Amino acid sequence: MSQMIKVAITVNGQHTTAMVEPRTLLVQYLRDNLNLTATNVGCDTSSCGACTVHLNGEAVKSCTILAVQADGENVTTVEGLANGNEMHPMQQAFMANHGLQCGYCTPGMVMAAISLVKDIPNPTEEDVRIGLEGNLCRCTGYHNIVQSVLAYAEGK
């Protein structure tokens, strides 16, 4: 067993700390240490984007970040988006526009979409497609996902 390292990561506004192996991925830290299971793993090769979270407000694939790299940083997962009982408008947009079917890609897709619209406040359809290219969905064919993001951007 390799040497354990202490990390302290603010996740969804909560201070968290744990001893982890250096190789622990951020997604493993979220799922296994914190039991925040919304962030899904779909591929193990950084291809699918199901594990997308925000690291200091920027979308990252949490399977490409080590927990130790997030030490001292701010992480937001889809569980941390709602304001009390009120869902984030991007979550509402995905619901209203049928931007999901099985829902496995949804947490990552929502996080990537929020980051995208932060960078490009008034995106075109093409902007959205380019911005979400790293997030795979096998159910929807992406159209309703793109519509969800555009609806959110228009309604902001």
Added chain:
Amino acid sequence: MSVKTRTRRDILGTSALRPDAVPKVQGKFAFSSDLWAENMLWGATLRSPHAYARIVSIDTTAAWKIDGVECVLTHEDVPGKPTYGLIASDQPVLARDFVRYMGEPVVLVAGDHPETCRRALAAIKVEYEVLEPLVDPEKSIDLSVPPIHPDGNLIRRQQIIRGDQSLIGEVVVEGNYELGMQDQAFLGTEAALALPDPGGTGVELYVATQWLHEDRGQIAACLNLPEDKVRLVLGGVGGAFGAREDISLQVHSCLLALRTSRPVKMQYSRQESFFGHVHRHPARIWMRHHATKDGRLLRVEARVVMDGGAYASTSSAVLINAVTHVQGPYKCEHATVDGYAVRTNNPPCGAMRGFGVVQACFAHEGQMDKLALACGISPVDIRLINAMETGDRLITGQTILNSAPVAQCIRETAEIPMPPNMTNDTDVLAIPGGSGLTATPSKIRRGIGWGVSIKNLMYSEGFDDFSTARCTVEDGRVSLKFATSEVGQGFVTLAPQIARTVLGLDEVFIETIDTGIGSAGSTSASRQTWMSGGAVNGACKLVATNIIAEVAKMRGLDPSTLQIQGTDIVDLSGNAVESVVAATKGKRFSETYEFHHQPTGELDENGQGDCHTAFAFVAHRAVVDVDPDLGLVKVVQIATAQDVGRVLNPLSLLGQVEGGIAQGLGLAVMEEIIVENGRVRNPSFTDYLLPTALDAPDVIARYVEVPDPYAPLGAKGVGEPPCISVTPAIVAAIRDATGVDLLRVPVRPQDICL
């Protein structure tokens, strides 16, 4: 008092939203991979590294000694039936004497951590005598080739002989078509949690599956337990598309849980998932079409060879679908068809969205284009001239009794406006090669192609795949119970829509989806709207009748004069007697209903018989841009008109259509499991390419609504048709753009430019 008409929310015909969207967008929906139990162990599988080998010995001694390992199991530890399978029980729970494909399960371990399990797997010594794999399906047909399995190498042969066997058309076209192996590639890999009963007398399994009751039967047999001691609960399913119809880790996780008397969780990695489920059958199809010189189809000849891989799975049914759909949605009186599903040492193949019809359609649509060219008529006209109608006979002799608006699908698709032509202003990202900036815009060629298909709905060949539902109304509130797997398709949206419409109550709750009620059959074959929709509709109608009877009794009225309209019970004049909410206050009504479709029969040795129960149709038109220098393709637009019977939820339907089209695009130009001498070369999402948001084309969909007289809600299944004829349409468009006679999918760059 007259009834106030008001628009009711979320009844049939409206775009009711998914009830599970709320937890899904919040990350609160528990997928099977999220399951956890106190004191839980992890299970893992040692798989064969060889496509074909004899097992000389298995030594698990070192694995047992690893700290944290609780259990190591081989074939000797299977207490019941040593094999499982959907149609033929030919696949070992754990390999005994031979491994027949790369990735076949050999040993199971349970340990306190996935890492412990990985170390244990590495410590197991299996000595193999490696054998030369049988990988050419043509050799599997040859009876002189030694069998690789006691059941033989030929899984099934089916001929279709109809009409004049010597008829030669004025125009004859032929082609050899080939399809690669596609993966369902659901995003949520296989996962399950098994909870043993005290004393090992039974087990409860939470699993992502398409068919709880079928799993239960196979699991119970292998565990040597009565079926009622095996309880299955649907774990959250991250997509399915056919890949969850077969057993994967179900028996394994239960075995480990029963042996260790502890909860056991198993979950496949993406790489393991590629080996852990069946795929779409690769196929080679030769076809010869005979027609009059003005393009009327007279006779089809076909030879279909489907590679079933090492174990049978549903290969025999996939073959029947392929051979019985080989004429396409076209009138044809004479046929000579020979089909084979064979066993090889390639990965096992079984169900994937389209189920054999995808393969047949790629061939028959290629043929229709050849016929159009030979007869000098357009791809649209050749299809309209031959379009099937209600009352026509298939080459099996079966008469189509369903609505069959084939010509209407084609015409409505043709009316959809074409996308704008590429101009100098066209965004470089929208042309083939995209941000690679590899294309010279002036050299890009545009092509247009067509595909039309017929798809059977529900199961065939005498199989009675019924569905069961219970409806309970109490205090104005409905609860629905069924074992229908929700895999993302949206039955959890549709079922409450049905209940609201039939019962006039708005509040509908879905009970846990498990084996605590009769089977719903599989979520496959585009069948749940028809079958489980029929069951929910039936149960709700029985309850509605009981509610009306109760109101009639209380008020001294004749129940036949009352009905539910909107949210009220009304009399013959349409006057409200009482609201349904008020009528059910303090009362409870509950009914269970089993829905069966019209019976089907077997095929005889000449492939004649009414083996299917219903059909749906669809047309696709593809527009592509191709860079002929690099062989890169951009699918610009898919226009489609689909025969849906009746639209029950427009938004949900659009999701099925667009999602299916993306999968059909994947098969056309991207997706293939590459198998070399039985070895899978690309078991990851970096090497097996799925369509992204940038690959997905613009989709313009129209729905042809001719309510089907046999469908309980008038609606046909909509899941499979979108992904069937879109593949040949895209390939036809690439042929049109390049002039290259592409006969194999996926079309690779080198097929176009070299």
